[in-house]
Amino acid sequence: MDNIITSKDNPVIKLYQKLSSSKKERLQYGLFVLEGLRIVEDAIREDSGISHILITQQALAKCSDSVLQADLRDAKTFVISNELGKRIASTDNTQGVFAVCRIPVNRTLSFRSGGRYVVLFGLQDPGNVGMIIRTADALGIDGVILSGSCDLYSPKVIRSTMGSVFRMDIMTENDPDALFDLLNYNNITSSAAVIDPDAEDINSCGFSGSQAVFIGNEGNGLPDDVAVRCSRRVTIPMHGNINSLNAAMAAGILMWELKK
Amino acid sequence: MDNIITSKDNPVIKLYQKLSSSKKERLQYGLFVLEGLRIVEDAIREDSGISHILITQQALAKCSDSVLQADLRDAKTFVISNELGKRIASTDNTQGVFAVCRIPVNRTLSFRSGGRYVVLFGLQDPGNVGMIIRTADALGIDGVILSGSCDLYSPKVIRSTMGSVFRMDIMTENDPDALFDLLNYNNITSSAAVIDPDAEDINSCGFSGSQAVFIGNEGNGLPDDVAVRCSRRVTIPMHGNINSLNAAMAAGILMWELKK
Secondary structure (H helix, E strand, O other): OOOEEOOOOOHHHHHHHHHHHOHHHHHHHOEEEEEOHHHHHHHHHOOOOEEEEEEEHHHHHOOOHHHHHHHHOOOEEEEEOHHHHHHHOOOOOOOOEEEEEEOOOOOOOOOOOOOEEEEEEOOOOHHHHHHHHHHHHHHOOOEEEEEOOOOOOOHHHHHHOOOHHHOOOEEEOOOHHHHHHHHHHOOOEEEEEOOOOOOEEOOOOOOOOOEEEEEOEOOOEOOHHHHOOOOEEEEOOOOOOOOOOOHHHHHHHHHHHHOO | OOOEEOOOOOHHHHHHHHHHHOHHHHHHHOEEEEEOHHHHHHHHHOOOOEEEEEEEHHHHHOOOHHHHHHHHOOOEEEEEOHHHHHHHOOOOOOOOEEEEEEOOOOOOOOOOOOOEEEEEEOOOOHHHHHHHHHHHHHHOOOEEEEEOOOOOOOHHHHHHOOOHHHOOOEEEOOOHHHHHHHHHHOOOEEEEEOOOOOOEEOOOOOOOOOEEEEEOEOOOEOOHHHHOOOOEEEEOOOOOOOOOOOHHHHHHHHHHHHOO
């Protein structure tokens, strides 16, 4: 890590930018990017397959030993100019610490009896998906399943998870048939979260045995043909206001009740 | 509303921009701004003191009657060029509908026996404050008190409330002495929400009578000298992970338990 990268045409810089902006490139390379000291430290601690660390001259001075010592393992560390750091950053006030990470292959869940799961069906806001993963981690949910939702490895989802992406069991299953087969095979009761006062109140419906709650898209909720395939429909009682809860908040309250 | 405003030096445009960017200007004029069709419609519906409506030529075509008819009451409507709309917008894809609203004078709460309140003490993220107000509205919380938190009337807080700012009872009390006097005078039990396994578990602590829960700053939590003045300390049990819940999510779960 002696030479300082200053050219925007450096291959590592170009790779970072491709991975940051394009899901297609992430899939093709099997890599994604991290930005921020804390999340890079989390990835190092959880041994999450970091291949490259990029650090600005400015950040180098105040960087923790854990980041510098990662270079002694399988990560390659590069020092880059402060200007390049600003160029590749996706936040306004970047800390100047970046990494390239390998996407885990065949990431799946090991379902267990009595497990508690949440299915994010068609969620499109990366901040919501990240916040739900962070909350699932804090509340002790056993796994998160993404189905037709935004890319788990987009920079904004990763950032919003605050490192929980490295601790939570997460899988993607975009085919609804395969998803329901998987749940049925594992004897998991599925609940469709809907906004409907006639659905079962989550205060009284009970969550015993293995359970998965389906959360739908921010604007449109769950498609009817998905909701009817769930074992039942459940709802968070609302208090006569036209606005529903934000999808992440609804998921948080549902996960809280799931874990009781 | 015949002439189209095209100059960035038009006094209404300059006023809008001042109010959008500066808390000091908002306080001085007693006005704040709204952006977006739905929230402007909410403000009209709730009769929330709109003084000016600004609408781009492009938005005018698809605008609802409710917005256009507001001009018949006490709001003045101005059509502005699409370029000016982009200039004053605080979102990337503006809908081209804006309003200037009067800040309610002496906004306060009417405390009631058995009421459920939340105190946001030192919250600095406008998105969190807005999301908590929105959630309080959906869950039927009786009032939100801001203390040392970011400005309720900043555009990002207002936007994040999704219109709940016009329906919720909200007050600001930045002096902790006056705040505790107010709670004591109204016989309200205060609970400090803390991250501490030795505090009372919110699953079992019980919330009977009038209750207020204090939520602290995103990074630092509640100051010790505020927490000790509360009647008790309560906590959301976490599952062995280093990351805490996001402040808005923690507030949402606490409000959910408060309303049971």
